[in-house]
Amino acid sequence: MNNLREVWSKRFLFYINELQKYLKYIISGHIAIVIVFVIGAAGYTYSEWLNTAPKDFPAFLVVAFIVSILIALSTPVTLMKKADSVYFLPLETKLGEYLKLALSWTFFSSVIVPLAALVVSIPLLTRIAGSTSQEILYFFVAILIWKYWSIQTEFQYRWASNGKNVWIDYFMRMILLFAGLYFLLSTNYLFLLAVVIIQVLYLIAWKKKKAEVPFPFDHFIEVEQARMMRFYRFANYFTDVPHIQGMTKRRKWLDILYKLAPYEQKNTQFYLVLRTFVRTNDYFYLWVRLTALAVIGAVFIPFPIVAIIFTSALAFATVIQLRQSLSSGEEFRMDLLFPINEGTRKKAVDKLIRVIQLIQAVFVLIVILVQAGFIMELMLIPIVMIIVSEVTLRISKIYEKPASP
Template sequence: MNNLHDVWRIRFIHYINELQKYMKYVFTGHLAIVFVFVLGAGGYQYSEWLKSAPTDFPATWLVSIVIGLLLAYSPPTTLIREPDQVYLLPLESKLMSYMKKALAWSFWSQIYLVLLPLVVAIPLLTQVGQVKPMTIGMVLITIVLLKFWNGQIEFAFQWANSGKRIWGDRSIRALISISTIIATFTLVPFYLVLLIFPIGFYSLWIKQVKGQPFPYEHFVKMEQNRMLRFYRFANYFTDVPHVRGSIHRRPWMDVMYRLIPFQEGNAQNYLVFRTFVRTDDTFYLWLRLTALSAIGAAFIGIPVVVMIFVGALAFASAIQIKQALSSSSEFRMDMLYPLVESARKKAVLKLVRVVQVLQAIIVLIAVLLIGVEQGILYTLPLIVVVVSEITLRMSK
């Protein structure tokens, strides 16, 4: 490789290929169906709410706070690796040519996170906040500039302090971002004066970086944690060899084990239930999907949409828990005992049925708490149970 530009290019290509390798398993199947119905139902509910929204609703403040908080979280994507602590040391004086590429990618890969909320909020701003299109255009430009500023400051702060007290820095930048966006919305006279704070803050941390060695260990750890979060997310949809599920005892659930009678025939029932409770990936997967089902049942007001939404999540829960508990190829102590081979399969099916009934009960509680008027929504628990049972019977 002739220079650091080639290093970035090769790593960037490998990084994109790694993302594509796993993302094709994420945005397919049931998740795509769920996204379609969630976006459709959410858009319908949003438009209906706008028709009756109060005129004194603080639209500009809400948008400014949400986007300001999102702007403050701007971690850089550097693609730095552990061997760089040795091999890039001779090139440290030229490291900024590599980092400029990294910061450019960080900006463009994160800009949608702050522009999307603004796009979604445009009907709210125009109908409720009475904001003019020209003002929204100025806010858009301000947000783009603030995103660039936040990314540069966070990188400099991470370099100067090796990540220590980063949330304090983010809090200050969030306040500056929120104030600047609010000033843009209101077009106050001291709008230009507010620009002094971002410029001064930027100059302060750029001076702090000069003369300091690059903290390779900190940025390597940041990259490893960032990729690990992605692999853990992708592991919910396909097998990722980089990830091994973490285990936690959860002593507050020990009392639940007593529900399984102490008998020889219940050995696999006990082991499967204990595996489900202690395995983070499986347990939190069911917890998240159940929470989404309850929220959807409570707040999606379109019966057909909420029925499909809850049914899709019931299918996702049943199929993924069954596969997670059945496909384990690792050695287990129960393999040493003379248990019937089909005992574990039956235990897995029994557990899935139990947790899906529990999911149905939670959905019913959500419907009862909200007190929905459509009587057909009280059939949602039945849909959860029926879809789960069909999934278990038809899947391998």
């Protein structure tokens, strides 16, 4: 392990292979369809809103706020492993080469998001705020520079503070980034210069403090493990990830749902599947998140046809992901010890999907009635959601892989 560049290269290759291994399941055919529909609906809504947006809309404030949040998200990707706190100690003086490669990858992999936000904001800035192409170019260059600054600053802060109170650093960077972006967009260059000076001094201060303490291996290893675990948990919605163990929670307040499965032998699998859904964080919070997005879309998307497309895409994604997650899994279950027909589990999963999708549609319906009253066009939203859920359920059963003998 004398060459840390070689160590990084091997780990980076493994990391990329790991991403490709699971991304092929995440960005599969049905998810690609959802993404296309969601992007299309969002794009149509955005373009229609631009035609009616008020001239006094605070475009600079909104764009600066959103982009500053995205730039400030700069957690370093170190690819460190648990044993590095021991094996890297003899090479601590040479660690800079490894960390330089890590921070370079962090920059190139994370700068894409704020740049995408810039591309989306160009019509708003040019049509509403009157920004010129030259000012947009300045904005583009500033994003690159500030993203590099943000990554370096967060890294220095985490090193100097051993990862304590990271939210304070994030808040400080976001405020400085917001101020800098706003003054840049509004061409107030004198205040912009003052902000840049403060940013440079802030980075230098943490660099000096970093030099006084040893490298906090344990903190950066924990950060890397948590980052990869988030990815694995997300991938676990789409395929089985062997080293992921889903967390469970009692949720006593949802015990009323168990009345949907009366105490009879024919309801054994439905009760077990229902209990799994209610108590498993991954499954339950996935449904909660997608339902919340559907409710928000139904309320805030001003065009009924776009709202229908958006909520239907989310209903489609809910059915696909939950059915696959609840139906798959090679782990041992207690019900395998009992004389229960093997096919009843899949029927129980389908029954549960129908129930929770009906609840999802009811939530959307209630919010629509409260917010807009009885409008026939809007009433189509929950109806189409139920239809899409049922059609998706039936089609997924047709193309389901047969169980291996």
